[in-house]
Amino acid sequence: MLPRSLQINHFPRLLLPHRLQLPAHRSFASRTTSMPLYSQSNVSEKVIRPSYSAENLPPTFLVPLPAIEASKRLAAYTAVDQHVRPEHKVIGIGSGSTVPYLVERIVQQGKAVNKGRVFVPTGFQSKELIVSSGLTLGDIDQYPTIDVTLDGADEVDRLLNCIKGGGACHLREKVLAEAAKTFILVADYRKNVEFLGTNFEPGVPIEVVPFAYAKVLKNLHDVIGSPKASLRMAVRKAGPVVTDNGNFVIDAPFDREHMIEPFKTMAKIKMLTGVVEVGLFCHLAQVAYFGNEDGSVTIKKNDGSVEQLPSANQ
Numbered sequence: 001m002l003p004r005s006l007q008i009n010h011f012p013r014l015l016l017p018h019r020l021q022l023p024a025h026r027s028f029a030s031r032t033t034s035m036p037l038y039s040q041s042n043v044s045e046k047v048i049r050p051s052y053s054a055e056n057l058p059p060t061f062l063v064p065l066p067a068i069e070a071s072k073r074l075a076a077y078t079a080v081d082q083h084v085r086p087e088h089k090v091i092g093i094g095s096g097s098t099v100p101y102l103v104e105r106i107v108q109q110g111k112a113v114n115k116g117r118v119f120v121p122t123g124f125q126s127k128e129l130i131v132s133s134g135l136t137l138g139d140i141d142q143y144p145t146i147d148v149t150l151d152g153a154d155e156v157d158r159l160l161n162c163i164k165g166g167g168a169c170h171l172r173e174k175v176l177a178e179a180a181k182t183f184i185l186v187a188d189y190r191k192n193v194e195f196l197g198t199n200f201e202p203g204v205p206i207e208v209v210p211f212a213y214a215k216v217l218k219n220l221h222d223v224i225g226s227p228k229a230s231l232r233m234a235v236r237k238a239g240p241v242v243t244d245n246g247n248f249v250i251d252a253p254f255d256r257e258h259m260i261e262p263f264k265t266m267a268k269i270k271m272l273t274g275v276v277e278v279g280l281f282c283h284l285a286q287v288a289y290f291g292n293e294d295g296s297v298t299i300k301k302n303d304g305s306v307e308q309l310p311s312a313n314q
C-alpha cells in the first residue's frame, strides 16, 4: 500500500484558470479509482503508459489521453523526471501545449521541494500557469542565471537546432534558454525532424518592431530568400498579432538549402535593422524529448546521440 501522499486519487486537481486547465480526462491529478477510463471523451483514445519510474513521484499508471496529448505528457514527464532535481532552485518555464504537463509533473514533486524554488516564465501563458499552480514566480532580471529551462518547440532537427515562436514568445524563450545552465526541449513526435522546415509550414517566426515591419518583409523577400514571408495576422482581432513585448511577428518559410545550416540563416536575419529576435534556436538545447505514439520516448542529445526509452506496454 502506498503512503496516502502517493495514492493516485490524493492529488488535488491543479488550480488553473479555466482557459489553461487540462480537461478532466486529461489530468492525472483528477483521476479517481472509480472513474471509467473513457468516460469523458468520444475521441478514440489509446492507453499509453510511460516507460520510466521516477523515485518519490506518483505511480506511473496514467489516465488515457488522445495519442498526441499522451505523447506530449510522456515527453514532459520524462524530461522533468530526468532534469528537474531537488537542488534546482531557479527553473525556466516555456510556452506551448506541452508546458501544462511540465508544470503538472513539477507540482507532483511536492510542496516541500517546490517551496524553495522560483519559476521564471517566458510569457503570459507560463506566468498564469506558475501562479495558478501555487508556484513562486520570479523574473529574469532578478534571476539572470537559471538552473534548468524546459520548453516546447515547433520543430527540432538532428543537431537540436529548433524553430520556436509558433506562440510568438520566442524573444523571451531565447533569453531564458541562454540564461539556463541546461536547456531542455519537449515535444511530440511530429516535431522530430532531420531538417527544419519539414513539417512546420508557417516558417521561421521573426519578431520585429512595428515601425520596421514592411522594410524587414521586403528584405526577407528580396535579399534573405523567403519570398513568401508574411506578417502574422490575429485570428479574433482585426490586424496583426502583437507579442507580449508590443511587437509584430513575421513568418518566413525557407527552403531546405537555408535550413541545412540554420545558424547562418539566423545570423543574416538578425542583422536586419528592425528585427528583435529570430525563432531559430541554434546550439542552445542539450537534450530533446519526443513522446511517440507507441508510448516510447526518443531522447536526442546535442552530441548527436539518440536514445530510445521503450514503452511500458512493450
Ligand SMILES: O=C(CO)[C@H](O)[C@H](O)COP(=O)(O)O
Residues within 6 Å of the ligand: 094, 095, 096, 097, 098, 151, 152, 153, 154, 163, 164, 165, 166, 167, 168, 169, 170, 173
Ligand atoms: O515556441 C513556442 C511559443 O513561442 C512554443 O514552444 C512552440 O510554438 C510549440 O508550441 P506547441 O507545443 O503549442 O505546438
